[in-house]
Amino acid sequence: xxxxxxxxxxxxxxxxxxxxxxxxxxxxxxxxxxxxxxxxxxxxxxxxxxxxxxxxxxxxxxxxxxxxxxxxxxxxxxxxxxxxxxxxxxxxxxxxxxxxxxxxxxxxxxxxxxxxxxxxxxxxxxxxxxxxxxxxxxxxxxxxxxxxxxxxxxxxxxxxxxxxxxxxxxxxxxxxxxxxxxxxxxxxxxxxxxxxxxxxxxxxxxxxxxxxxxxxxxxxxxxxxxxxxxxxxxxxxxxxxxxxxxxxxxxxxxxx
Amino acid sequence: xxxxxxxxxxxxxxxxxxxxxxxxxxxxxxxxxxxxxxxxxxxxxxxxxxxxxxxxxxxxxxxxxxxxxxxxxxxxxxxxxxxxxxxxxxxxxxxxxxxxxxxxxxxxxxxxxxxxxxxxxxxxxxxxxxxxxxxxxxxxxxxxxxxxxxxxxxxxxxxxxxxxxxxxxxxxxxxxxxxxxxxxxxxxxxxxxxxxxxxxxxxxxxx
Numbered sequence: 004x005x006x007x008x009x010x011x012x013x014x015x016x017x018x019x020x021x022x023x024x025x026x027x028x029x030x031x032x033x034x035x036x037x038x039x040x041x042x043x044x045x046x047x048x049x050x051x052x053x054x055x056x057x058x059x060x061x062x063x064x065x066x067x068x069x070x071x072x073x074x075x076x077x078x079x080x081x082x083x084x085x086x087x088x089x090x091x092x093x094x095x096x097x098x099x100x101x102x103x104x105x106x107x108x109x110x111x112x113x114x115x116x117x118x119x120x121x122x123x124x125x126x127x128x129x130x131x132x133x134x135x136x137x138x139x140x141x142x143x144x145x146x147x148x149x150x151x152x153x154x155x156x157x158x159x160x161x162x163x164x165x166x167x168x169x170x171x172x173x174x175x176x177x178x179x180x181x182x183x184x185x186x187x188x189x190x191x192x193x194x195x196x197x198x199x200x201x202x203x204x205x206x207x208x209x210x211x212x213x214x215x216x217x218x219x220x221x222x223x224x225x226x227x228x229x230x231x232x233x234x235x236x237x238x239x240x241x242x243x244x245x246x247x248x249x250x251x252x253x254x255x256x257x258x259x
Numbered sequence: 260x261x262x263x264x265x266x267x268x269x270x271x272x273x274x275x276x277x278x279x280x281x282x283x284x285x286x287x288x289x290x291x292x293x294x295x296x297x298x299x300x301x302x303x304x305x306x307x308x309x310x311x312x313x314x315x316x317x318x319x320x321x322x323x324x325x326x327x328x329x330x331x332x333x334x335x336x337x338x339x340x341x342x343x344x345x346x347x348x349x350x351x352x353x354x355x356x357x358x359x360x361x362x363x364x365x366x367x368x369x370x371x372x373x374x375x376x377x378x379x380x381x382x383x384x385x386x387x388x389x390x391x392x393x394x395x396x397x398x399x400x401x402x403x404x405x406x407x408x409x410x411x412x413x414x415x416x417x418x419x420x421x422x423x424x425x426x427x428x429x430x431x432x433x434x435x436x437x438x439x440x441x442x443x444x445x446x447x448x449x450x451x452x453x454x455x456x457x458x459x460x461x462x463x464x465x466x
Contacts (some may be wrong), residue, residue: 017285017286017287018284018285018402018406020283020284020285020287021284021285021402021405021406022379022382022383022401022402022404022405023283023284023376023379023405024376024377024379024380024382024383025373025376025377025379025380026380026383027380027383030383031379031382031383031386031401031405034386035398035402052390052391052393055390056387056390056391059383059386059387059390066287067287119461120462122289122322123322123458123461123462124462125289126292126294126318126319126322126458127458127462129294130294130315145298145311146298149294149295149298152289152294153288153289153290153295156289157288157289160287160288195461195462195463195464196462198458198461198462199459199462199463202455202458202459202462203459205455205458206455206459209451209455223452226449226452226453227452227455227456230449230452230453230455230456230457231456231459231460233456234453234456234457234460235460239323240319240320240321240322240323240453240454240456240457241320241333241362241366243453243456244320244359244362244446244449244450244453245359245446247445247446247449247450247453248359248442248443248445248446249442250442250445251441251442251443251444251445251446251449252438252439252441252442252443252445253442254441254442254445255437255438255439255441255442255445256438
């Protein structure tokens with residue numbers, strides 16, 4: 004894969020969900036990203052058109068991991084282009100099955116790591132860093148906290164989006180084994196633990212210092228514990244908030 | 260006041276609509292997260308600090324939602340923008356009223372988004388027809404249509420919420436019984452702890 008092709012796929016992959024639709028989901032964005040490699044494999048003509056139409060089928064995955072699939076599928080299409088005409092239909096079906104399998108496995112991995120672990124961890128650290136800098140009277144403290152969170156989150160995300168096409172292209176079907184070897188679940192657990200390392204002090208500090216904490220510390224600790232219990236039981240944060248408002252209304256009505 | 264509704268508010272809504280594309284349609288660099296969107300909208304209104312609390316609270320409430328394309332959760336970006344418009348804009352809606360109403364707005368937008376997504380099947384058909392004719396799809400136009408429709412809808416939604424929803428909310432707030440107002444104040448005081456609970460749970464679970 005040339006540097007230009009990698010750059011083109013990287014930029015195009017940023018718009019994977021630009022035309023997200025209910026039927027094909029990321030199909031149009033996937034074809035947009037794959038186009039440079041399809042051109043490389045088939046040039047112009049009926050073979051390219053057949054491959055492009057094939058890749059307008061249903062596709063959905065975690066956006067940051069899409070580059071890996073684009074690269075892997077691109078490599079397989081290139082291999083397919085070198086096959087005799089009679090072998091191509093079966094190869095095309097095989098590529099479709101692999102694409103679907105990669106899509107769902109990458110979705111699980113990506114959602115678990117990026118959305119489920121890294122995103123809340125960076126939120127916790129952004130808030131803690133911002134609060135610490137604000138306490139130290141650093142100008143634009145909260146902005147620095149936000150910036151720190153953005154950098155920490157986007158570093159692995161951008162790395163995967165940039166390097167993914169090349170890694171997928173070089174490894175082809177082997178990209179599944181490569182991914183499994185990275186230990187995403189372990190990394191996600193580590194990211195969550197790192198986030199807890201910020202969230203717990205954040206909670207304790209918030210309980211201790213005004214304007215949230217201070218004199219009302221015990222009452223607020225009770226609130227936090229109750230909310231945590233409800234959330235752990237599966238109640239969404241918005242629903243817990245609605246419950247709190249309802250409880251406050253009943254309390255006010257009772258006292259009045 | 261008319262200058263606000265005719266010029267300033269549409270311009271602000273246009274910025275928000277562009278930033279909101281980052282949530283699920285282009286980039287996804289987390290620039291559209293409520294934690295950032297709140298202070299950004301506050302800054303555009305002249306007081307960035309006013310956007311911190313609503314942004315942080317909605318960010319924490321929204322942590323349980325997946326910004327994956329197919330997921331249909333509350334739109335935290337637009338909820339944060341609307342919350343800050345109401346509480347820090349000219350109307351000065353009390354934050355304890357602005358927050359729940361903004362969350363309700365954020366929950367409403369995905370229904371509009373579903374309709375936009377259903378209509379995008381036409382874009383796929385256009386691309387298919389072009390390829391079958393032996394031509395390249397007009398990618399620039401397809402992307403512009405895909406992104407532009409969503410941005411237009413988001414911008415119009417925020418404008419309608421800020422311009423019409425805000426005054427209605429103020430009227431509803433002043434007409435609300437004292438007990439309901441107290442309940443919402445109590446809920447607002449509890450909100451940071453609920454947000455922290457969501458954060459702790461998101462990080463503390465095994466998988």
